[in-house]
Amino acid sequence: MVTEHLDVLIIGAGLSGVGAAYHLMKHCPGKRYGILEGRAALGGTWDLFRYPGIRSDSDMYTLGYNFKPWSDPQAIADGPSIRRYIDETARENGIDQHIRYQHKVLKADWCSASARWTLQVQCAEEPTPRTFSCQQLLMCTGYYRYEAGYTPQFKGRELFKGTVIHPQLWPQECDYSGKEVLVIGSGATAVTLVPALTEQAKHVTMLQRSPSYVASLPREDRISNFLRRWLPEKLVYRLARGRNVAIQMVFYKLSKRFPNFVRKLLLGQAKRQLGADFDMRHFSPNYKPWDQRVCAVPDGDLFKVLREGKASVVTEHIDSFTEQGIRLASGQELKADIIVTATGLDLVMFGGIAVAVDGQPFDVAQSMGYRGIMLRDLPNMAVVFGYTNASWTLKADLSSEYFCRLINHMDAIGMRQCTPRNSGGEVADAPFLDLASGYIQRAAGKLPKQGDRAPWKLYQNYLLDLALLRFGKVEDGYLIFSSPKVSEEAEAQVLAPRALQPHRHPNGLL
Structure with missing residues (x-):
């Protein structure tokens, strides 16, 4: 089976995914990338949720991107306005040309020998999944299951x-x-x-x-x-x-x-x-x-x-x-x-994608967050996760910028694989999210841990993260770099990406 290869794949075309694409284009202009979106339209949460009154629960001056001003008079914005903002961002920057709609990722497997992710992707109604590969993977899938929310078992x-x-x-x-x-x-x-x-x-x-x-x-x-x-x-x-x-x-x-x-x-x-x-x-x-x-x-x-x-x-x-x-x-x-x-969300990591390393399922609950962006022992992947005590996009922007820094650093030192490792001794773990909300407590066994010290601690502090992620050292002793040689046989199975064509929304808009 022929594999289509891109340098970077972004999973999810919501608020985080479109933002990640912008930062990738700006900071890593030479990288070939694509966005795989399981649904038929962009917008993520802001396209999925259509209930009466749907709106942001934080102001759009901080929920908006750091690179695109929010100019609507509403500070607390309704869902359709936010969806238009995301769509406008994608069209203005040509990001819409890179989105593959109805491409639902089923599996993602990291191969250490080739320093490459291989993805099995169900495309619309095609009977057989397609295969994609990339060197870097950005999970912008959010944190809840799109198929259904959480509803308790009510008697009667x-x-x-x-x-x-x-x-x-x-x-x-x-x-x-x-x-x-x-x-x-x-x-x-x-x-x-x-x-x-x-x-x-x-x-x-x-x-x-x-x-x-x-x-x-x-x-x-x-x-x-x-x-x-x-x-x-x-x-x-x-x-x-x-x-x-x-x-x-x-x-x-x-x-x-x-x-x-x-x-x-x-x-x-x-x-x-x-x-x-x-x-x-x-x-x-x-x-x-x-x-x-x-x-x-x-x-x-x-x-x-x-x-x-x-x-x-x-x-x-x-x-x-x-x-x-x-x-x-x-x-x-x-x-x-x-x-x-209105009983809550059903939390899930990676959008329900089965993630493996060298064929072995990756147990996210046994892992630990690195700078709130990567996961211990999981190579070349960022998981974009926003703040719980402030607007989501504040952390999403910083996370994408940091991952771009990491990609450029790897290129500069000639390394193809980067893995967070706990090589500095014992680190006490704690819940990844410090909230007592029901939906967080129900998902405790599905989420990674956080540590009691940097770089494993999740600070939930924008100014501190701004300093550490934008200006801090990339090589901190916890990121392990290597560069395995890709075999000629593996290279022969990879096809250069086809020219991407604009994908249309069901409503006819790009």
């Missing part, structure tokens, strides 16, 4: 005569006008859905097992929108980005150092918007701020619909589904026409 679910929907698979034909809608959950998805659904639904109830911290943020950045009248767009973007990065970092540090103080601030803000008579136990978590992510609501839209009576919140455990809704542990029954299970 089959009894319910209405409609049950998970937001990740929201049916576009769903008509909830004049309906009683019950949303199970209290996280970012639930607090987004509830105010959006009230625009057409008769009433929306948010049923939560336990509360989350919810903070109101301005939908628009008035300072930036004002400065645009006088200053260049790039400068406005840089100013807003720097300011918001600082605010995020200070808020996170305050939360960790003075949790009781931050708790009072968050609950005080919520109470002012909900009104003096509102039962605050529905917004008073039993954990400290940033033990789980803090949910953001633009212009307090969730608080507004609760105050106006268009929505209500119930904090109680579920006993079972019934024919007409849900019975609570207290015996109360909540009636509904539609139940939305």
Whole structure:
């Protein structure tokens, strides 16, 4: 079987994958690359999720790329606007010409003898997978399973005569006008859905097992929108980005150092918007701020619909589904026409791709993150993973830039293989993500570990990562370089990449 070879393969054409392609083109212009996307369109999360009200849960001045200003007046942006931003970035830089749609990677196997990754790829409806190979692999697959979200096994679910929907698979034909809608959950998805659904639904109830911290943020950045009248767009973007990065970092540090103080601030803000008579136990978590992510609501839209009576919140455990809704542990029954299970994501590494090294399956749960980008004992691969305490793209941009530095360094010293190794003695391990959120805890056995010291520790600190990843030494004693010689037989099986043709979206857009 003929193998198509590229220098670098990027897996995933979402926010991270398109950004990685830009950095690769800028910093490694001589590298031949391609993007393999399993779906029929780019955008990743922002194309997959189509539920009412879908939006970012952080500001676009930090969720946007470091190389492309966000110029929309919305600071907290809706999903379609973000999808257009990603599409525009791809088209402006010719990245769309390198995307192979409906190319789902099934397996990725590293061969130490040839210093090369070999991928088995299912292409659309073709009966036999194609084979691709590359020297460097960038996993921009995100961290959750696209096929389905997480839904607990609810007792009596089959009894319910209405409609049950998970937001990740929201049916576009769903008509909830004049309906009683019950949303199970209290996280970012639930607090987004509830105010959006009230625009057409008769009433929306948010049923939560336990509360989350919810903070109101301005939908628009008035300072930036004002400065645009006088200053260049790039400068406005840089100013807003720097300011918001600082605010995020200070808020996170305050939360960790003075949790009781931050708790009072968050609950005080919520109470002012909900009104003096509102039962605050529905917004008073039993954990400290940033033990789980803090949910953001633009212009307090969730608080507004609760105050106006268009929505209500119930904090109680579920006993079972019934024919007409849900019975609570207290015996109360909540009636509904539609139940939305905003119960979280199903986390998975590598987008579900089976990864192996020299034919042996790679156990990611036994590995350890290196600088939050590579994995111990896994050669020539970067796994782009964003921050949990700040905007995803801040770390994604840094990760891609660093991997480009590494590629250029390998070329400069004539090495073809680079593997993070723990050669500096014992390193105590800890969970990769320091959050108590349910979806993180459920996936503990699927994620790598982090260490208790550099370069194995995941700092979740943008300024520190900026210094270490952009300016720190590449050769730190933990990266082991080698250069195995590729056999003539292996080279003969590789075909130079064909000229890439633009792939069209189902809607006809490039």
